[in-house]
Amino acid sequence: MWKSGAGREATISISRWTERWIAVAIALAAVRAAGAAEPDLATRLKLLVEAYPESLSGVEDDRLVFRDGGPPLEIDDGKTKDHQAALSAGDVEDSLRQVYPLGACETEPAVDFDPGRIRSDPLMMRLYGRSAKAVEASLVPVEWFGATLRVTKRQGAAAALEKVRDDLAAKPELRRYLAPSAGTFNWRKVAGAPNLSVHSFGAAIDLNTKFADYWVWSGGKPGNVPGHANRYPMAIVEIFERYGFIWGGRWYHYDTMHFEYRPEIVAIARAAGASACR
Numbered sequence: 576m577w578k579s580g581a582g583r584e585a586t587i588s589i590s591r592w593t594e595r596w597i598a599v600a601i602a603l604a605a606v607r608a609a610g611a612a613e614p615d616l617a618t619r620l621k622l623l624v625e626a627y628p629e630s631l632s633g634v635e636d637d638r639l640v641f642r643d644g645g646p647p648l649e650i651d652d653g654k655t656k657d658h659q660a661a662l663s664a665g666d667v668e669d670s671l672r673q674v675y676p677l678g679a680c681e682t683e684p685a686v687d688f689d690p691g692r693i694r695s696d697p698l699m700m701r702l703y704g705r706s707a708k709a710v711e712a713s714l715v716p717v718e719w720f721g722a723t724l725r726v727t728k729r730q731g732a733a734a735a736l737e738k739v740r741d742d743l744a745a746k747p748e749l750r751r752y753l754a755p756s757a758g759t760f761n762w763r764k765v766a767g768a769p770n771l772s773v774h775s776f777g778a779a780i781d782l783n784t785k786f787a788d789y790w791v792w793s794g795g796k797p798g799n800v801p802g803h804a805n806r807y808p809m810a811i812v813e814i815f816e817r818y819g820f821i822w823g824g825r826w827y828h829y830d831t832m833h834f835e836y837r838p839e840i841v842a843i844a845r846a847a848g849a850s851a852c853r
């Protein structure tokens with residue numbers, strides 16, 4: 576009896592310690608998870624609004640509110656989409672879903688990991704213009720290593736690109752990758768897709784095509800993407816990201832000469848502590 580009683584006590588005692596350690600382990604895991612947690616939708620939307628202060632004033636009733644007093648824009652259309660559908664017709668919520676990794680490290684993107692490649696065309700049109708003509712009205716010249724490019728001044732895009740250029744100019748060994756630029760403004764759809772390219776809004780730049788790797792040029796077709804490749808130094812990528820541009824070389828559907836101004840995607844990446852170097 577005594578033995579079994581002591582045994583029971585010991586068992587109870589061990590189980591209490593076990594419980595306590597499990598509780599501590601859960602608490603630690605929660606802290607770790609919180610530290611590395613991806614921001615929730617409300618936080619992402621707050622960062623989105625802060626990234627475009629020229630046009631956005633806040634979120635109300637699940638809609639984005641614009642400073643121009645125009646109709647608020649629905650954040651989530653409620654449709655369940657696979658990756659291809661999100662690329663073709665993403666809503667605001669879809670566009671913020673994948674967290675972009677920052678930094679000087681190159682990683683091979685997982686299947687359908689295209690952070691920033693999903694966009695909301697209705698939002699982009701409200702930020703930059705609804706037509707080629709409307710976008711063109713806001714294009715300004717940006718000097719780019721011996722040429723003059725046309726870039727939208729809206730949302731601070733041209734000013735950000737000038738900062739990128741100035742930092743890049745301090746590294747003359749990079750110049751051959753940067754110029755001649757393969758283009759900025761071009762009102763067009765993404766190749767083989769129904770949605771608009773960010774080139775339509777004058778907020779994207781392609782570098783020297785001589786070093787470009789593009790999943791379509793490599794023989795890719797939807798559902799069949801060739802192996803990832805890149806020939807641009809990561810020092811270039813790091814400088815663009817510093818000023819709110821994301822790189823097409825981080826995408827599963829890679830486009831390594833392509834950078835686009837997406838300050839909300841970079842802000843969310845910073846808030847998430849998302850680094851490509853791990």
Ligand SMILES: [Zn+2]
Nearest residue numbers: 779780781833
């Ligand atoms: Zn491009």
